[in-house]
Amino acid sequence: MTTMLRSGQIAERAGVNIETLRYYERRGLIAAPSRSLGGHRTYSEDTVALLRVIKSAQRLGFTLEEVAELLDTGRRGHPTPDLRVRALEKVDEIEQKLADLTAIRASLQQVVDARCASLTGCTCADCPIPYADIARPEGANA
Numbered sequence: 001m002t003t004m005l006r007s008g009q010i011a012e013r014a015g016v017n018i019e020t021l022r023y024y025e026r027r028g029l030i031a032a033p034s035r036s037l038g039g040h041r042t043y044s045e046d047t048v049a050l051l052r053v054i055k056s057a058q059r060l061g062f063t064l065e066e067v068a069e070l071l072d073t074g075r076r077g078h079p080t081p082d083l084r085v086r087a088l089e090k091v092d093e094i095e096q097k098l099a100d101l102t103a104i105r106a107s108l109q110q111v112v113d114a115r116c117a118s119l120t121g122c123t124c125a126d127c128p129i130p131y132a133d134i135a136r137p138e139g140a141n142a
Contacts, residue, residue: 010051016055029067114126
């Protein structure tokens with residue numbers, strides 16, 4: 001006989017809160033629970049593993065929409081596109097984000113090094129960010 005657990009027990013074992021559990025249920029990520037004779041939601045222990053998979057996929061950078069698609073593909077038994085393809089796409093996204101963050105970091109470091117003190121009235125001699133140009137209305141001349 002399968003052990004059935006209440007919402008709080010499932011949430012605690014999976015490391016999520018009850019609202020997350022219900023949200024995932026509404027999104028179709030986990031199956032709707034059974035109800036006890038007293039009307040309490042009850043879940044099988046397999047739900048704990050599924051919740052852990054969902055949270056792990058999120059930590060790897062997958063959105064809930066992407067997780068839902070991957071779960072749905074797995075449930076149908078004939079994956080298209082497969083997890084490997086999705087993972088490679090996610091790696092490409094991460095590489096682009098890293099490049100963007102590196103550029104942002106370099107720009108901010110220039111601001112720090114130039115000792116910029118104001119977004120609207122920068123007095124740096126060699127301000128690395130053209131605040132005045134950004135703030136000027138289109139079509140206005142200096």
